[in-house]
Amino acid sequence: MAQVNSELAPVVISANRFEQTSAEVPAMVQIISAEEIQKSGATSVPEALSKIGNLNVRNLNGGQLGVGATVDMRGFGASAKDNTLILLDGQRLNPIDSGSVRWESIPIQSIERIEVIYGGGSVQYGDRAVGGVVNIITRTDSVRPATGSITLGSFGTAITNASYGAKSGNTKIDLDFNAASSDGWRDNSEASQGVIRSRVTQFLNATDRIFLEGQFNTQSFATPGGVLGQVGQGNPRAAKFNNIGDKTVTNGTGIISGFRKALTGQDTFEFELAYRDSGATQYTPNLTAKITTYDKWSLDFTPRYKKTWGTWGDSVIGFDYSEAMGSFITSARDNQKANLTNRSYYLTHRLPLSNQLDLLGGIRRQTQDAVAYDYKTSTDATNATKSQSANASDLALNYRYGDSLSNKVFARVNRSYRFANIDEFWGMGYGPAPNYSPYRIFSGILLPQKNQTLEIGGEWQLSSQQRIGITAYQLDTENEIRYDHATGTNINSADIRRVGVTAFTNIRLNPFWTVNPRLNVQRARYTAGQFDGKDVGLVPSLVGSIGVAYQPKSNLSYNAFLNYTGSQRYEGDESNSLNKMPSFTTVDLSANYKYRQWTSSLSVKNLFDKRYANYGGYGFVTLRPNVSDYSYYYYPADPRGIYISTRYTF
Numbered sequence: 001m002a003q004v005n006s007e008l009a010p011v012v013i014s015a016n017r018f019e020q021t022s023a024e025v026p027a028m029v030q031i032i033s034a035e036e037i038q039k040s041g042a043t044s045v046p047e048a049l050s051k052i053g054n055l056n057v058r059n060l061n062g063g064q065l066g067v068g069a070t071v072d073m074r075g076f077g078a079s080a081k082d083n084t085l086i087l088l089d090g091q092r093l094n095p096i097d098s099g100s101v102r103w104e105s106i107p108i109q110s111i112e113r114i115e116v117i118y119g120g121g122s123v124q125y126g127d128r129a130v131g132g133v134v135n136i137i138t139r140t141d142s143v144r145p146a147t148g149s150i151t152l153g154s155f156g157t158a159i160t161n162a163s164y165g166a167k168s169g170n171t172k173i174d175l176d177f178n179a180a181s182s183d184g185w186r187d188n189s190e191a192s193q194g195v196i197r198s199r200v201t202q203f204l205n206a207t208d209r210i211f212l213e214g215q216f217n218t219q220s221f222a223t224p225g226g227v228l229g230q231v232g233q234g235n236p237r238a239a240k241f242n243n244i245g246d247k248t249v250t251n252g253t254g255i256i257s258g259f260r261k262a263l264t265g266q267d268t269f270e271f272e273l274a275y276r277d278s279g280a281t282q283y284t285p286n287l288t289a290k291i292t293t294y295d296k297w298s299l300d301f302t303p304r305y306k307k308t309w310g311t312w313g314d315s316v317i318g319f320d321y322s323e324a325m326g327s328f329i330t331s332a333r334d335n336q337k338a339n340l341t342n343r344s345y346y347l348t349h350r351l352p353l354s355n356q357l358d359l360l361g362g363i364r365r366q367t368q369d370a371v372a373y374d375y376k377t378s379t380d381a382t383n384a385t386k387s388q389s390a391n392a393s394d395l396a397l398n399y400r401y402g403d404s405l406s407n408k409v410f411a412r413v414n415r416s417y418r419f420a421n422i423d424e425f426w427g428m429g430y431g432p433a434p435n436y437s438p439y440r441i442f443s444g445i446l447l448p449q450k451n452q453t454l455e456i457g458g459e460w461q462l463s464s465q466q467r468i469g470i471t472a473y474q475l476d477t478e479n480e481i482r483y484d485h486a487t488g489t490n491i492n493s494a495d496i497r498r499v500g501v502t503a504f505t506n507i508r509l510n511p512f513w514t515v516n517p518r519l520n521v522q523r524a525r526y527t528a529g530q531f532d533g534k535d536v537g538l539v540p541s542l543v544g545s546i547g548v549a550y551q552p553k554s555n556l557s558y559n560a561f562l563n564y565t566g567s568q569r570y571e572g573d574e575s576n577s578l579n580k581m582p583s584f585t586t587v588d589l590s591a592n593y594k595y596r597q598w599t600s601s602l603s604v605k606n607l608f609d610k611r612y613a614n615y616g617g618y619g620f621v622t623l624r625p626n627v628s629d630y631s632y633y634y635y636p637a638d639p640r641g642i643y644i645s646t647r648y649t650f
Contacts (some may be wrong), residue, residue, distance in 0.1 A: 017316065017318065024400070028470070028471040029469075030053055031116075031457070036048075038592070038601075039549070039559050040588075040590060041562065041588065043643070044065055045103050048114065051545075051547075056075075056540065058538075058615045059614075059637070060226075060549060061191070063184050065159075067104075067191050068100045068221075073131035073132035074498055075131075075524040075539040076629060077524065078537065080538075081101070082128055083418060084134065085130075085132075090272070091274055092128075092300075094128055095278075097296065097421050102217060106195075108161065109161040109647075111138055112137045114136050115135040115136075115137065119131075119132060120415070121450060122416035122417055123392045126342075126364060127366065127418050130416045130451050139512070141172075143167045145649050147163050148163075148638060148648035149645060149648070150646060155638075157643065158431075160180070163175065170203040171202055173198070175194070175196075177197075179193075185237065185239060185639060185641075187238055187239040188225075188239035191219070191220065194218050196216055197214070198213070199211060200212050205259070208260060210257070210258070213256045213258075217251070218252075220249045222246060223243055223246045226240060226634060228631055228633050230581075232582070236636035241624065241625070243553050248280055252279075258273070260271040266314075268306045272529065273302075275297070275298070277298075278295075293328070293329045294328055299323040300321070303318065314349070314350050315350075316347070316349075318347075320471075323341050323342075325340075326421070326423070334376045336372075336373070336375075338371065343468040345364065346392075348361070348394070356399055357400075357605075358399075360395070361396070362394040364392040369385075370386050371383075372445060384442075384444060384445050391415065392415050394412070394415075395413045396410055397412075410458065411455070413452070415454070416453070418449045418451075425444065425445055428441065428488050442648075443489040447492050449477065449492070452475075453474070456472055457470055461586035466505070466508070469503065469504050470502070470506070472484070473502075476495065477495065480496050485574070485619050494532070496536060498522065498523065498524045499522070503519045512552055514548070516546070520576070521542055522542075523535070526574075537538060537571040537572060538568055538570075540567065545562060555594040556591075557591070558589075559589070559590045559591075562590045567582055568581050569616070572617045582612070584614075589603065591603075598646060598647070599649070600646040603642070604642050609639050617633055618633075621633055
């Protein structure tokens with residue numbers, strides 16, 4: 001959680017795409033600092049979000065590199081990765097398909113802070129900002145010291161990081177490098193990845209600047225598959241027989257340029273122009289299509305203007321434009337391809353009703369043109385074209401009070417949306433016995449998912465040593481885009497309602513001890529259709545954690561994290577007739593020692609070697625060669641691991 005400050009300094013975040021204090025945002029906000037990440041022993045961004053931020057993170061591949069990890073905010077289960085928006089310096093990282101965020105593209109040592117903003121953010125950011133927004137901030141005006149670090153640990157894990165920053169006159173340069181590899185604790189679970197990123201910033205004056213950023217990232221990982229049976233059954237270390245030899249190799253590049261210009265008064269104009277591409281090859285030797293090639297690219301242009309009206313508040317008006325393409329080609333020459341063009345206009349305004357009370361509102365309209373092409377050697381080609389629009393809106397009251405107006409109470413009505421990913425135009429079917437070979441089914445271009453959230457909450461600085469935040473919400477979804485296990489296609493599902501309470505407390509007991517309890521109580525349930533009244537799978541009713549820090553000396557600290565996840569339905573159990581996945585509790589420890597320019601740490605993760613899983617399902621799977629049937633399956637989490645790292649600051 002946010003660090004406990006000894007004074008009431010405002011925390012600056014970028015929830016409306018321009019900097020503002022967290023007290024001005026009508027939503028619950030958590031800040032995870034670079035210092036907290038370093039002291040926690042986290043080796044990836046998903047681990048930091050889970051351990052420090054109490055977010056529900058799932059990882060089908062396991063391991064310490066965060067490969068394939070998904071962040072679930074507000075209980076979306078299997079579709080969580082498409083309803084939580086992940087940003088890097090305000091630029092979206094969610095891919096145009098249903099793949100996971102490329103976490104390896106974020107050198108963890110480059111992070112200044114992580115902003116976690118709960119609730120819909122489609123007015124500000126558009127598509128997929130439904131359950132919440134995670135904005136990872138690496139840009140800073142200050143010059144970071146050069147550092148180098150290495151981490152070694154269990155399962156052959158090795159991670160190296162290096163960063164360099166310098167400034168000459170009005171020109172600032174930042175370089176970041178990361179390389180990591182792990183043998184994995186399961187069979188066929190080895191992974192390696194790396195990224196190099198450079199950024200040049202030219203300061204035109206005290207407020208204006210232009211920057212150019214480029215990066216290259218690469219990743220290779222094997223996939224062990226699920227374990228057949230309920231959680232705890234089977235051999236968790238063994239790879240599933242038809243996943244042996246499975247491997248994915250991906251390379252990606254990105255170029256981003258941006259400009260900031262302060263105009264008259266406090267008016268500001270900013271824009272970014274970003275191009276990203278990636279190519280991946282998936283090897284599946286046990287399938288008919290033994291090689292699949294994925295190619296994706298996207299182009300985004302995001303100009304915006306902030307206007308200050310004096311006593312009438314301030315407005316932000318912006319236009320987001322993007323083009324994207326994704327294609328999937330198998331060695332059997334089947335070909336699926338989709339092109340997207342998105343255009344969005346948005347306006348937000350803050351109207352001060354008094355010195356302490358603000359009325360905030362905003363609207364966005366996004367239009368998407370989608371073209372899908374599906375060619376199979378057995379059935380020839382199918383094409384589809386559709387143009388659709390979706391609207392987002394926000395209306396909130398935010399009351400600030402106390403010293404430096406650091407406390408707030410807010411009430412909010414929000415409408416958000418998401419469009420289907422390009423690969424959600426297709427589902428999955430199975431051929432006849434005995435092989436049951438999987439093949440794609442064209443689902444068509446689905447309707448946009450629409451969401452409405454009612455929310456109340458607040459944050460209070462009770463003293464210089466205590467801070468509390470709490471929010472309660474009801475989130476209703478119409479036409480939610482989900483996978484239908486009965487038909488093997490993606491559909492617009494029946495209505496779903498999610499309700500919950502999220503809370504955090506930061507307490508400094510004395511100069512040496514800090515305690516940070518965090519709690520998330522939630523429920524997701526169908527409110528119409530065939531499964532009316534039934535729970536959604538992969539939504540634990542309770543996710544909680546307690547972080548304890550002890551710092552007896554300025555250069556020595558100890559940290560402990562206890563994380564609890566309640567029981568949850570298996571994915572695919574829409575009828576709620578099957579057993580539940582069991583709850584689990586894990587404990588992590590870390591110790592940090594600093595001597596001059598050296599900082600070293602020792603971490604023990606999953607101290608009591610708890611065997612558990614945070615993802616499991618029930619469906620039609622291959623049980624053994626030429627035999628398929630319905631079965632439970634799960635993806636086991638990592639056992640106990642020990643890691644040591646050292647960092648030198650030049």
